[in-house]
Amino acid sequence: RVWVLLVSGVVDLAGLGFVFLDPGVYPVDSGVVSRLVQGVLGATLLGWGVTLFLVARYAFAEKKPELLRLLLYGLVAWAPVDFAVSVYYGALFNIVLNIGILVLAGVPLYYASRSA
Numbered sequence: 001r002v003w004v005l006l007v008s009g010v011v012d013l014a015g016l017g018f019v020f021l022d023p024g025v026y027p028v029d030s031g032v033v034s035r036l037v038q039g040v041l042g043a044t045l046l047g048w049g050v051t052l053f054l055v056a057r058y059a060f061a062e063k064k065p066e067l068l069r070l071l072l073y074g075l076v077a078w079a080p081v082d083f084a085v086s087v088y089y090g091a092l093f094n095i096v097l098n099i100g101i102l103v104l105a106g107v108p109l110y111y112a113s114r115s116a
Helices: 002-020 031-063 065-088 092-113
Strands: none
Touching: 002 031, 002 065, 031 092, 065 092
16 A cells, blocks of 8 residues: 555656656657657556546546545646646647636546535
8 A cells, every 4th residue: 555655656756857848858859859758748648637537437437536635636636737748838739628627527536526
């Protein structure tokens, strides 16, 4: 249990570190960095989506709104950082995508997590 919590904390800190990391520090050819980052981002989104799906499905089936609340906390932790980076780089498409995710996932999670 402690090990998983420790690893979670390290992953969180690494995620924040990557927000500010200069892509030039990767030990790979600079020509592949953007593709590498895109691949890692895609894999991360896949894992996040699978986790969201599985935990939400279980929480709804077992009527456990506290689990839905925990998923909502994850969205709340992600959104401001992603928005800030997107605004900084002028990535309007990502801002729109983020708003969609928050509305389509965050709003139902908020209301469902309060229903207990």
